[in-house]
Amino acid sequence: MKPNRTHERMCRMLRLFAWTSVAIGMLLCLFFGNPFRDTNTWLMIGIGFLVASPVLFLVEAVFRITEDYGSKNDKNSPNS
Secondary structure: OOOOHHHHHHHHHHHHHHHHHHHHHHHHHHHOOOOOOOOOHHHHHHHHHHHHHHHHHHHHHHHHHHHHHHHHHHHHOOOO
């Protein structure tokens, strides 16, 4: 069974958002890393982007797995 076109676009978009989040987080941490304090707002935003990126990668992987699982169940269901 062919994967859904919307499913593939959503996975690519989530992966793009995750890599963009990594890049933004690294740039913010690189350029605003001094002083390394919790009052440095830009550094904290950069760390937030770096923390959010693995979550986006995880969401993309779970989305892909559940879509594959759902298409297997649809193929084996007695109503189809």
